[in-house]
Amino acid sequence: MYIKRRLNESLTTFKGLHFGSNLRSKSFHRYRVTVGIGGNVGDVKRRFEHLFTFFKRDKRVELLETSLILKNPPFGFMGQDDFLNSIIILQVSMQPFTFLDYLHRVEKKFARKRSFANAPRTLDLDIIFFDNRFMKTKRLTVPHASWFERESVMIPLMDINR
Known part of the structure; x- marks a missing residue:
């Protein structure tokens, strides 16, 4: 059961x-990681609940906090359904690239298929912040390059920081 609140016509x-x-x-894990989660294919709320359970059972991570879920329009490729997005805060001992590989395996476990940029997807997991680190490589940019421009990140983050 979810409590629904309309913010405006599209959110x-x-x-x-x-x-x-x-x-x-x-x-006992060393690093605090903020992860954006999203999806727009299938029963996304149910998938988020399964993801929650998956992280709670996985000893490699400690689930600390979750935000509300935001329904918002897609960006980039517009010919797709609205997205559901949330933020989760995890504590991990993995280094950033190891954690990125871990998230990619989790996406695959939840039937993520990568076809093109901004394509519809069952589950998208993005590292928004990794402790207090700053890095920019071909594989990973931390903090996430455009986190502050996206309602899909900002609104759930504000919920966590209230």
């Missing part, structure tokens, strides 16, 4: 049992 938020939650606990 809607959802709060549920696991999304919009502070789960803080002591963690």
Whole structure:
């Protein structure tokens, strides 16, 4: 069950049992990572719930916090359904590239197929912040290059930081 709130004509938020939650606990992992999650293919809310359970059971990560879920229009390729987006805060001991590879394996587990930029997808996992690190390589830019320009990141982040 989700509590739905319409922000404007194109933006809607959802709060549920696991999304919009502070789960803080002591963690033995070293790095705090902010991950943007999104999708627009299939039952995305249900997939987010499965992702929540997956992370809760995986000893390689500690799930600390989740934001509300935001329904928002696509950007880039416009010929697709609206997206659902959220933010999760994890504690990990993996280095940035190892964690990026881990996220790609998780996406694949949840049936992500990479076809073209901004294509419809079952699950998209993006590193927004990795501890207090700054890096820019071909494979990874931290903080995420355009995080501050996207409602799909800013609105869920504001929910976490309220």
